[in-house]
Amino acid sequence: MTTAPKERVLLAYSGGLDTSCILAWLIDQGFEVLCYMANIGQEEDFEAAREKALKIGATKVFIEDLRKEFVEDLVWASVKANCLYEGVYYLGTSLARPVICRKQIEIAKAEGCQYVSHGCTGKGNDQVRFELGYYALHPGIKVIAPWRDPTFYERFPGRPALLEYAASKNIPVFQTAAKPWSTDENLYHISFEAGILEDPSVTPPKDMWKLTVDPEDAPNEPERIAIHFKNGIPVKVENKTDGQTVKTDALELFLYLNQLGRKHGVGRIDIVENRFIGIKSRGCYETPGGTILRHAHVDLEGLTLDREVRRLRDQYSQRLAEIIYNGLWYSAEREFIMASVDQSQGPVNGVVNVKLYKGNVIIEGRTSPSSLYDSKIASMDEAGGFNPSDSEGFIKIQSIRLKAYMAQKTGLQAGEF
Amino acid sequence: MTTAPKERVLLAYSGGLDTSCILAWLIDQGFEVLCYMANIGQEEDFEAAREKALKIGATKVFIEDLRKEFVEDLVWASVKANCLYEGVYYLGTSLARPVICRKQIEIAKAEGCQYVSHGCTGKGNDQVRFELGYYALHPGIKVIAPWRDPTFYERFPGRPALLEYAASKNIPVFQTAAKPWSTDENLYHISFEAGILEDPSVTPPKDMWKLTVDPEDAPNEPERIAIHFKNGIPVKVENKTDGQTVKTDALELFLYLNQLGRKHGVGRIDIVENRFIGIKSRGCYETPGGTILRHAHVDLEGLTLDREVRRLRDQYSQRLAEIIYNGLWYSAEREFIMASVDQSQGPVNGVVNVKLYKGNVIIEGRTSPSSLYDSKIASMDEAGGFNPSDSEGFIKIQSIRLKAYMAQKTGLQAGEF
């Protein structure tokens, strides 16, 4: 007598307590479970996690190094557009999701999985980001989100229930004392939320921060670097202080900026933000390299981007940040906006000199082979092919509309003033 | 035999070489000249300037303390809208112009002046800002802009010609060695441009900066303050470090924030910006108090402003910054945008805790009586009246559009995946 083959799930696995219990629970539900871990630069013992997953019962474990594509496909897009969500958040978690999704769906297709699963909670943004990615890339995929499934979350109402289940399944729990907040880390940033941070008036404790030193503990001596851009993307970082370090590979260059930012306490924020599902939440973030890059890129655009293009781009950057935050990377609207953004970056070439000092990213000058700056025209000391009486005409013409409006407002005709 | 009375000009006078020569030159042209100085918080010996103007031949000198209306009418508007021009510039010069214009026109009307005059150059933004203000507030006014008038600028092609003319008119020139840049100062900021700064690759010299200490020289100990807002406007600043200083008067409060920002090296920027007339120019700015306020206000909006209002407001803030930069404060479009901005600030009430340290403005927590943050709903640890399966429906509905687009892109029907 033959039995039907089990249905297959590809679980996004982290090695932690939650996804280990989800793994065991999915097996209990009768699924064959394959595990998938994306290396996006987080601090993690991937091989230990692999062993653990196999021990719990995963039939395969995929560990994928996605760091290079994360930097080149997502981080660089964000740098080109100067994306900041709500004017403050660098989108470190949001940017990682499309890369993780894409590989997960690729493996799910290759392995014939009918299902994918993840360990996200039911109140957060990540469930949305993962699942919109899954559905966009593979409309027929089915998703198991245990933390939204009453049969799961009612059985495991809190940490003790998970620990008890883990014990019953011989799932090892290598756990130091739990931190009173939760984190998400990748090479772009780390986030802190929940726990004691849920009170927005509480100052984060000094020992919470992980990717950067406290500006108060950073070196007393500044460090100077030059960042070279081509078509809006960083292509070289030189350390002007040590006079020798040079990085040109995308991943290495970015990790080096992280290292510098970390050392000088660059890139901490503490905000209350608006989740896609309409809830406000409080988060703290460290984005060392990303913060340095954004300052430098914005500065170089000052020199190289046409004024009106910059204004248009800034409007669409705000929208793009929302798109990315909301998990809509794989969407028509993202493609629409990126078409313009990419077009705009052609002239964004040159070098920006940056000083790092105790939390500050200080621009110290910039040059570009495709500069729009014309020192002769800009100069207050030279005529520069510029006829001052042109300005008079310009102003007079601009004033026509204002005069008409003021006449309207006061109920008088222009001639009556 | 009677002669016709002379035509009257009200000259915006600074006491410096340029406007002193303009004053003398206007008298030479047959005008009666009245002088006007606006005290907007710049460092200036107003009484010495008054004496000088009278000595040169001004028939009256008006010195007007506009600091309070500058803060309450302009700076507060900018704080409510979080205005930043091109994402970086705090608009310190632009914001002062409408206050200066308004009083100049008021006096011109009261004194029966047919003309107003100023000493702005023909390539800059200020000529535009002053004159659009003049024309909007008094459409019939006539403007004399000597630096755009060939009879003036051809006669005075450079500083030596002005000095010679000054000498011939017995105009005293109290001049220390000229700085290799020019500045514009008020209580909100100081700007540096021209001269050696015209090369955008040159790092500004350490001794150029005036309103702030170098972050490297700022105190090694941070200082903590609490800023209280009501309807988006700061109403109280408390020093938490000294435990006693409290400021509530608008002008005093703002000047106190300046003093703190100055001490801790807050608010320096160095940028290449786009002038209204389409020229790129390089400017350095110090905006100590304004920088602190913007960080705090943006943060409090995170807690109190509806997500969609914030997005709309952010779009119109970008536009408002352009309007202000371009000298269009007295315009229908500024009134249109401010109607929404003002409406949005009703709930922006509360306290933001801020740490100042060597150039950094660090938010350490915030509270509000009109917070939109609901810790029960936001909590990852509580159900909080939130049904996780609602999220599932939300995601599924969001995915419909994405699936359709992907089907379109791949040329397949959704059912065929």
Next chain:
Amino acid sequence: MTTAPKERVLLAYSGGLDTSCILAWLIDQGFEVLCYMANIGQEEDFEAAREKALKIGATKVFIEDLRKEFVEDLVWASVKANCLYEGVYYLGTSLARPVICRKQIEIAKAEGCQYVSHGCTGKGNDQVRFELGYYALHPGIKVIAPWRDPTFYERFPGRPALLEYAASKNIPVFQTAAKPWSTDENLYHISFEAGILEDPSVTPPKDMWKLTVDPEDAPNEPERIAIHFKNGIPVKVENKTDGQTVKTDALELFLYLNQLGRKHGVGRIDIVENRFIGIKSRGCYETPGGTILRHAHVDLEGLTLDREVRRLRDQYSQRLAEIIYNGLWYSAEREFIMASVDQSQGPVNGVVNVKLYKGNVIIEGRTSPSSLYDSKIASMDEAGGFNPSDSEGFIKIQSIRLKAYMAQKTGLQAGEF
């Protein structure tokens, strides 16, 4: 022995088969049901419906004439903003929902109902609009949406099941042969969708259209009217062809425009639109009076609205149309936008002359006491206080930026051309 009082539901009742069955079914579920009908100008025998509801078992029936507040609160807001969803749809259904919701919640509160209910389907916009209105106005309210409840929709999978249930409950079904589409009607418009219209290539049959005559059957003689506006709102309509009809009351005036539009075949559209839930749907609409008003209002704004305000307002209007379409009338973002829109309408005063003819709304001229049009300045024949050389300066200044960009593009310096 006492029993707990039944829980009370206030049902939005239409008198039709669906809501009659819902009424009976709610009673079956153990609720006390009160019925509510909003008179928003649809063709309906309200008293017959009242009798029917009472006969089925409603304990009370509220019939509310909301026509005046619909026109004054919603239609006028839409006229002021020139709202069109996706550039084509006049939002006739969307605009009625906030008025209906508001009264339903008012009655629910007064009558101590814990629940409200409606007969909307689970795929449409109206469920969203009603419920977002309910929740915004009364966050604690509970909603029963039978067409989303499996115990209801699985029991009534189609019309025959409803008819059978109706028969079993002695619910009279006064039904002529069902039309092969469904409609929603109010004084602003009628919509047609579903049924044979679900194929977007099908031309709607001539006998579908209800509120307007076919333009081909409209009078061969045009009719002329004058529409007077004050602060963006119509305050008088005069019939210039009959030379006597004048309407000034808001509701009468609007109904009169409907009558004229109907007669002349004005206001039909046939579109594919995007529902809030991400589905495309095909709808046909007739909006006779609204179409006339929009043409006239847009025209008058040409004469009276500042250029930059118009551009900003047009952006706000696109967003406002989405807000209204999506059922977000009772939201912070709608209040934000309306603050500016209302501000902008101060000068929108005057008279527009309109010719109606076989589907066309033809503007034949306009006047305004607060016009921004200055025939002397506009005239090609007069100098008009306008110095042509000002234009030269204006153009030269505008060209600076373009020249710099072209030099950048071609890799040459401006001087090298």
Next chain:
Amino acid sequence: MTTAPKERVLLAYSGGLDTSCILAWLIDQGFEVLCYMANIGQEEDFEAAREKALKIGATKVFIEDLRKEFVEDLVWASVKANCLYEGVYYLGTSLARPVICRKQIEIAKAEGCQYVSHGCTGKGNDQVRFELGYYALHPGIKVIAPWRDPTFYERFPGRPALLEYAASKNIPVFQTAAKPWSTDENLYHISFEAGILEDPSVTPPKDMWKLTVDPEDAPNEPERIAIHFKNGIPVKVENKTDGQTVKTDALELFLYLNQLGRKHGVGRIDIVENRFIGIKSRGCYETPGGTILRHAHVDLEGLTLDREVRRLRDQYSQRLAEIIYNGLWYSAEREFIMASVDQSQGPVNGVVNVKLYKGNVIIEGRTSPSSLYDSKIASMDEAGGFNPSDSEGFIKIQSIRLKAYMAQKTGLQAGEF
């Protein structure tokens, strides 16, 4: 003894009185003048004009047929973006200018002309459009605009002075009685302005309109066509009424739509618009083919364009219309916007059925091979792989934000309702 060669001007020549006088006057000023006429579809006797120019003294006359590039490069761009200036104007004059400029500069370069010249007035848009095009395409070019040059306009203060000068130069004036308005015509449209139209309350006389019949005089029988689009551009027009006419060539197709629009009285408007220089002006326009195309293209986008792309594109389109109107076709911002617009048009493929009748363009259905419409999902009668309870989750999630705002507004906490 040799003399320096004369400087060369390439004059945009129309054959009319103004540019004939300008031609003669330029020769009087000592220039060698070459004439240039662009055939952009206007009604004109080009050969007669050539003879006239040569007779007056032009050394060469270039007559260029730019109709095809006008349609393919400019009109199609406008169709893709649905451009309408201020929501009403089809930009018929504005769209022609970039094509005319481009060829004029091309010839000026080839012929070694240091100057170009035109006959535009000093108050209009066209001077701006021509000159910004000239400067962008050839930054070193010098422009002679006689109507802004006091030596010209003071010599020729009105028509009689021009006629007298023409007589003195033996310039033939073939002039029927001058119309009391001025026009600009090309294959896309004709404009009427000035003269009696300067009073915005005056109804244009019936005999003014030229490119279309009065809707009242149009055929009593409608005519039906099918317009096929590929990537947002019309590629075929079929006449369904005659059952045989088919056009596929871009220029022929467009001219055929003109012919149909003309016959059925399609595309008249009468507006007050805002010129770039801040003056309001009144214009009447006929755009027969363009009006038909826009209706069809907008309709097809309903079926094929993603909702969010459409919204973004509509914002871009409003801005693009301003760019084109203001003469900024050759600009960085136009390139930026078109990059996205072009990207969006990939799926805009299909056929729109259109009925033309007495001024109306009536959509009668549409189909597309790349439709986003899914009748199964849209259907109100089928479940269509759609779970109605998803909508419930969607609505509940949407309501979270609204409830929080209402709680804020009323000063109560959500739990207290």
